[in-house]
Amino acid sequence: MDGLFLAMVVIVVVALAFDYTNGFHDAANSIAVAVSTKALTPKVALALAAVMNLVGALISTEVAKTVGAGIIDTPEGSGGLQIVFAALVGAITWNLITWYFGLPSSSSHALIGGLVGAALAAVHSVQWLGIVEKVVVPMVLSPLVGFGLGYLFMLAVLWSFRGANVTRANRGFRYAQIISSATMALGHGLQDAQKTMGIITLALVTAGEIDTFEVPLWVVIAAALAISAGTYAGGFRIMRTLGRRIIQLTPAGGFSAQTVASAVMVTTATVFAVPVSTTHITTTSIMGVGATRRLSAVRWGVAGNIVVAWVLTLPAAGAVAAGVYYVVHAIVG
Template sequence: MDAAFVALVVIVAVALAFDYTNGFHDAANAIAVAVSTKALTPRVALALAAVMNLVGALLSTEVAKTVGAGIIEPPSGTEGLEIVFAALVGAIVWNLVTWYFGLPSSSSHALIGGLVGAALAAVHDVQWLGVLDKVVVPMVVSPLVGFGLGYLFMLLILWTFRRANVSRANRGFRYAQIVSSATMALGHGLQDAQKTMGIITLALFTAGEIDSFEVPFWVVLAAAGAISAGTYAGGFRIMRTLGRRIIQLTPAGGFAAQTVASGVMVTTATVFAVPVSTTHITTTSIMGVGSTRRLSAVRWGVAGNIVVAWVVTLPAAGAVAALAYLVTDLVVG
């Protein structure tokens, strides 16, 4: 069996492993709020999120094309496969570190940081304009949009239901959260599963198995299945951070945060085809909703720790990926 083909099989397996860790790392994004408000039990919420992640992953491949062809120049040959492998190692290691400490960092940015770090270690061309337009700008803008829309949408709900019976309204919003949780998971599948599709397609293109950067259908199915399985495995550490440690939301607040976050995720995936962080958008939507009570209601110390994790994700994953590339190149060479 050809060594390059074996390397490709290993990379596909590692990419699906990353997709799985992405699922359990980011499962909390879709369900933490619904569980904390008791709209859903954890296992029912995870099952719902797994199914909708699967559906979302099957709907589009535009973000996959951005990740696979818009961050670094598509490499070729053995060096190209080493770059893709090292990028995945960097992303997986950072995912596991932040999962262990219960920090909702971005799996998306871990993967992109891994690509850039491995490419730099290999002295391979990085598309810096693409990184700026498709990663850095959305990384800054999307959390601000999530916070602002979360705040405004919650104010609208409070005004609309200002004379409603509280217990009856809470019961209604708990039912509504089932829908908003499903939409959140759909948006997560649209965004995060596609990033793995992009990496696998990049590996296939690099190895010469495909002639153009079109995502094969089997790659779509594999990535969708992996992230769905990972989602069902759960992410209870991060669920606790998002659901309770930032702020304890009411059912109305949970519905508002999830509706805003899912709207931003679906729009960025389908209209702009940019790989935004589902974690960033979810977290800032929760902060925006919580701020309608009073600014001190949000535990800004916890929020600050999360922001630090966001800032260091790109360089940290990149550093691990660069080291992984150097080690891989030494072993292969």
């Protein structure tokens, strides 16, 4: 087993570890609301999210191609594998830090920030136009869309059920949340599992194992299983932040937030093939729903802390990745 192949194997293992942390870090995105409204128990919600993450990951690879081939130019050889390895370590580190403090930051942007930071440290070319079009613009627009649609959808629900019996309506919305939770987990699999597929495929191209950027079937299956396992492991710290600390949602509000968030995630993955943050979309959808009561109903202080974590994600993950690259390059050469 030559050194290049061994390095590639290590990267595949680390990438799947990132995928696992992505699962438990972002599991709360698809289940926090349903658990907080008592539509599902935590164990049932996690099992549902794990299964639907698996299904979503098997449907498409368009986002994987964007992440693997649209952020940095494809590197070559040992130096290229060092860039990919450093990017993964930077992303995992930021995931663990924000998970520990219960902050729902973006695993997607942590990975992209890691790639850019490692590439800059290696003086490797970055596709800045692709980053602006495929990362920065969706990063800004998707939360705004989530907030706006969450607000409007909740208004439509309130108007449509204005004369309904509250107890009966709440029961119906709890059942509906099972479907919306499953759809959210499907969207999460379509988005976040693909990012790991893209990184592994990038490593395979860099090591010369494959000639073109086409995601192999075994990569799709491995990434899908890793994120599903991580999802089932749970993310209860972040679940509390999304499900209760931003705003206490009703079953109707929970259904509205999940429906909007899942629609945005599925559309951006299948129609536009852009990697958006499932965390950003979920959080702002919840805020948009909460704002229909009154603006003071949303705990803006908690929301402000989350926004700070969002802003820091790209540079923080990039800085860690750059440091890791310097260390690895100094050791390996």
